Amino acid sequence: MIQFTHVHMNYPGGNEALRNINLHIEQGAMVYIAGRSGAGKSTLLRLVALIDRHSRGQIIVNGQNLARVRNARIPIFRRHIGFMFQDHRLLNDRTVFDNVALPLVIAGSRHREIRKRVQAALDKVSLLAKVNSYPMALSGGEQQRVGVARAVVHRPAILLADEPTGNLDPTLSWDTMKLFEQFNQVGVTVLIASHDIDMVRRMSKRIITLKKGRILTHDGTPTTQ
Amino acid sequence: MNAAKRRNTRPDKTAKSALRHRFERWLLQHAQAFIFSLGQYIKHPVSNILTTAVIGISLALPASFYLLLDNVRHVSSGWDGSSQITLFLQTEIDDTQALAFANTLANNDNVRETILIKRAEALAEYRQLSGFADALEILDENPLPNVVLVKPHFDNANEDQIKTLIKALETMPAVDSAQYDSRWLQRLLSLLDIVNRLIVILSTLLGVAVLLVVGNTIRLAIHNHRAEIEISKLFGGTDSFIQRPFLYSGLWYGMFGGIIAWLLIVISTHILRQPVRQLANLYASDFQLIGLGFGHSLVLLGVGIALGLVGSWIAVKRHLRAIEPV
Numbered sequence: 001m002i003q004f005t006h007v008h009m010n011y012p013g014g015n016e017a018l019r020n021i022n023l024h025i026e027q028g029a030m031v032y033i034a035g036r037s038g039a040g041k042s043t044l045l046r047l048v049a050l051i052d053r054h055s056r057g058q059i060i061v062n063g064q065n066l067a068r069v070r071n072a073r074i075p076i077f078r079r080h081i082g083f084m085f086q087d088h089r090l091l092n093d094r095t096v097f098d099n100v101a102l103p104l105v106i107a108g109s110r111h112r113e114i115r116k117r118v119q120a121a122l123d124k125v126s127l128l129a130k131v132n133s134y135p136m137a138l139s140g141g142e143q144q145r146v147g148v149a150r151a152v153v154h155r156p157a158i159l160l161a162d163e164p165t166g167n168l169d170p171t172l173s174w175d176t177m178k179l180f181e182q183f184n185q186v187g188v189t190v191l192i193a194s195h196d197i198d199m200v201r202r203m204s205k206r207i208i209t210l211k212k213g214r215i216l217t218h219d220g221t222p223t224t225q
Numbered sequence: 226m227n228a229a230k231r232r233n234t235r236p237d238k239t240a241k242s243a244l245r246h247r248f249e250r251w252l253l254q255h256a257q258a259f260i261f262s263l264g265q266y267i268k269h270p271v272s273n274i275l276t277t278a279v280i281g282i283s284l285a286l287p288a289s290f291y292l293l294l295d296n297v298r299h300v301s302s303g304w305d306g307s308s309q310i311t312l313f314l315q316t317e318i319d320d321t322q323a324l325a326f327a328n329t330l331a332n333n334d335n336v337r338e339t340i341l342i343k344r345a346e347a348l349a350e351y352r353q354l355s356g357f358a359d360a361l362e363i364l365d366e367n368p369l370p371n372v373v374l375v376k377p378h379f380d381n382a383n384e385d386q387i388k389t390l391i392k393a394l395e396t397m398p399a400v401d402s403a404q405y406d407s408r409w410l411q412r413l414l415s416l417l418d419i420v421n422r423l424i425v426i427l428s429t430l431l432g433v434a435v436l437l438v439v440g441n442t443i444r445l446a447i448h449n450h451r452a453e454i455e456i457s458k459l460f461g462g463t464d465s466f467i468q469r470p471f472l473y474s475g476l477w478y479g480m481f482g483g484i485i486a487w488l489l490i491v492i493s494t495h496i497l498r499q500p501v502r503q504l505a506n507l508y509a510s511d512f513q514l515i516g517l518g519f520g521h522s523l524v525l526l527g528v529g530i531a532l533g534l535v536g537s538w539i540a541v542k543r544h545l546r547a548i549e550p551v
């Protein structure tokens with residue numbers, strides 16, 4: 001599903017964010033990217049979503065060589081990806097329904113379809129009752145769950161989550177992770193960047209640890225480089 | 226055979242339905258942007274009405290100048306065809322002599338037409354319109370001479386020929402004096418030409434002002450929706466999807482601005498209509514103020530919409546590209 005081969009990423013100004021990354025994530029896998037802040041976790045996710053383009057090497061996502069995806073095709077490419085952020089990035093002037101519906105509206109789904117899927121997604125995160133509320137009226141955990149619903153409402157092939165539990169207490173973090181696990185069980189490839197190493201270990205999934213832009217360990221075993 | 230046939234038709238059918246589906250989606254997204262942008266407009270009534278009022282006034286000014294020019298042209302159109310020489314006859318010439326004189330003059334090769342205004346008619350008209358009726362009662366006799374209006378065969382351009390004609394007319398014994406009123410008309414016409422160009426310049430400037438107002442408003446709107454634009458791009462929103470509501474906002478500004486301009490002009494012409502009619506009456510004219518016709522109203526609305534769209538398009542092209550997800 002996701003394959004990195006000798007991938008380097010240099011940001012303008014010489015900052016080398018990723019160095020010689022090799023990894024392969026199978027379809028339907030659930031993988032954690034661990035490491036301290038600045039280790040390159042976010043950069044890795046950004047490269048997968050074509051928010052940034054890598055400097056060297058080859059990235060293949062969902063069968064597509066990212067170097068060959070033209071800028072004009074990026075929107076279409078991103079429709080197979082769901083996003084989650086630490087700061088959840090909900091639109092405060094829109095209701096929960098409209099926030100969750102956004103990926104479907106972008107894809108041009110019909111109204112009836114949108115209603116059905118948004119309700120299903122909100123039901124999944126137990127927020128069906130808040131469908132007409134505004135994000136500001138929700139608690140932090142609820143806002144985060146709206147973010148989860150938005151990330152999966154269009155049934156993406158890949159779910160990318162950048163520090164999804166950064167602002168949550170341990171119980172809520174754990175609930176969010178379990179939610180991701182449920183989506184993973186229905187076939188979504190899930191990639192989560194997190195610095196919360198204790199929680200990541202407790203989930204007992206594959207862990208890729210980054211340090212200063214290199215892969216330090218792969219599934220707990222140091223990589224040979 | 227049947228299977229082969231079916232295989233032949235199916236791709237065509239699916240291609241057609243795919244095309245139809247794409248068209249429907251396109252239509253749906255336009256409808257969404259259309260309604261969403263209108264909703265945004267209604268959500269912030271005060272600032273939007275202020276912006277629209279500025280656009281409306283900027284459109285109403287040049288439009289009303291054009292209307293004014295149109296009216297002046299209409300008034301003067303009766304005059305500019307061929308000029309007219311006014312002959313004041315000697316006071317001792319009576320009505321029958323005057324009529325005979327006018328008729329012989331009409332047979333002159335250089336004269337196209339003559340009109341006799343009898344002294345009694347002139348007095349009656351003057352009495353009615355001047356407001357000096359009481360003063361005229363005091364006079365024992367009619368102080369006004371008979372007047373013959375002469376329309377020459379040549380138009381304004383042949384000033385030399387007209388001058389010779391006037392000289393010939395002035396030497397006739399029945400004629401007291403001749404007045405030729407073409408020069409002021411020419412001055413008026415060239416003045417109108419200058420005014421016309423001034424209006425073109427002014428319209429251009431005000432049109433640019435509308436572009437700037439719309440462009441700046443849309444720029445601010447883009448700035449205020451930055452988070453939304455970033456999220457839309459992250460979830461696969463194409464540039465045309467993201468810019469659509471902003472373009473429609475520009476359309477709304479232009480259209481509502483056009484409507485405000487139209488209202489301003491309709492109200493102004495309504496206020497002016499009565500006094501203009503009074504003034505026209507004083508000049509014995511049945512002139513009526515020309516308002517905005519249906520065609521002109523459409524043009525005004527169309528110009529408003531076009532400027533709104535172009536203004537928002539410029540802003541969108543300049544500022545939307547710069548926003549990328551972070």
